[in-house]
């Protein structure tokens with residue numbers, strides 16, 4: 486079995502196994518590799534025909550089985566494991582072979598690996614893969630960046646296995662170096678933001694309208710037929726009515742309210758800070774996962790403070806308010822993430838095409854949403870659009886929904902219901918659309934205590950004042 490398989494994949498966990506089966510479904514032959522005998526056997530069993538899908542534990546046999554140039558994708562946990570796997574592969578590779586890191590690697594690690602491997606004549610690229618296990622099997626959104634020549638060899642396979650939006654594959658070469666991993670990182674930051682927002686809407690429907698899980702299921706389901714149509718709204722509607730096998734009640738009511746994280750949302754926030762790009766809807770989503778982790782302290786603090794009595798809102802009114810506020814804050818969250826991408830593109834030389842990114846997010850990925858078709862059009866019309874909020878087609882969408890966002894945020898504040906994602910989105914909007922902010926006071930303070938100087942509205946130059954005689 487030498488030099489026959491079109492595609493190799495290292496890491497036969499759930500994602501890896503599903504991805505390789507997807508490759509085989511699309512007419513390519515694929516060879517898997519994992520140190521775990523059980524995983525190797527599981528793939529052979531599931532693959533059915535070893536001429537089409539096979540797997541081995543031995544790295545040398547794995548490399549020998551692949552046709553030239555070898556196309557090897559890694560779906561292993563981000564971090565040190567990626568370096569270990571690369572080192573284990575290297576003695577068995579030839580110049581011109583291609584390694585694709587399909588995990589959520591930190592983008593600077595991808596830059597380091599690409600530089601290291603290109604010296605050895607190996608093409609390396611990071612490709613974000615979104616869509617979870619089902620996506621990997623049925624069609625994920627794939628975000629490759631790095632070696633363009635390397636990508637050309639893999640392009641037919643990726644285009645075949647990716648999700649399709651109206652027949653168009655949800656994969657595109659995004660840019661040099663770590664562009665693929667960077668775009669996937671920001672995708673996940675937006676994902677954190679949208680997830681936080683949907684959880685807040687659930688909270689307010691439940692507390693302000695006393696909606697049952699069943700009623701909320703119908704609300705989210707009906708939204709999914711409209712402009713809020715998105716994977717996250719769709720799965721929320723399903724989650725709300727899933728029965729618990731242990732209690733026969735609704736599973737959602739038994740799930741501990743501590744959200745875990747693997748770090749991609751935090752990296753998005755951290756890097757946005759480094760770039761000086763505000764993404765408060767993403768920042769607060771990360772902070773809320775951190776606050777959620779403080780369950781024991783929250784329980785203690787809850788007993789120490791009174792909470793206002795919640796005033797209920799009539800269901801019809803509440804449904805309209807929440808739908809509009811959610812639509813508004815979804816837009817504002819995408820706007821922030823895309824703004825970060827545009828800035829990172831300049832800073833890191835990625836030369837990103839934002840319309841192309843929005844396009845490949847329209848299907849397959851976790852943040853897929855009807856809105857992304859409109860976002861694609863907005864950036865196709867004006868590729869240099871600095872912020873989605875400046876797009877003519879979005880101005881109307883925002884104007885039609887911002888009042889509900891205001892009403893809901895003030896309702897949350899008055900009634901002691903935390904709506905931080907919604908309020909950060911609203912605050913971002915209000916600040917971004919203010920021609921004059923009170924930061925002149927901060928400049929005065931900085932100059933007062935530290936002679937940090939300030940600029941003036943009425944003339945050019947740098948000024949310093951002796952504030953006290």
Ligand code: 6PG
Nearest residue numbers: 615616617673746747748749851
């Ligand atoms: C995707 C997801 C995927 C993963 C997240 C979960 O696009 O398919 O983003 O990459 O599910 O990384 O992240 P947390 O564990 O940090 O929530």
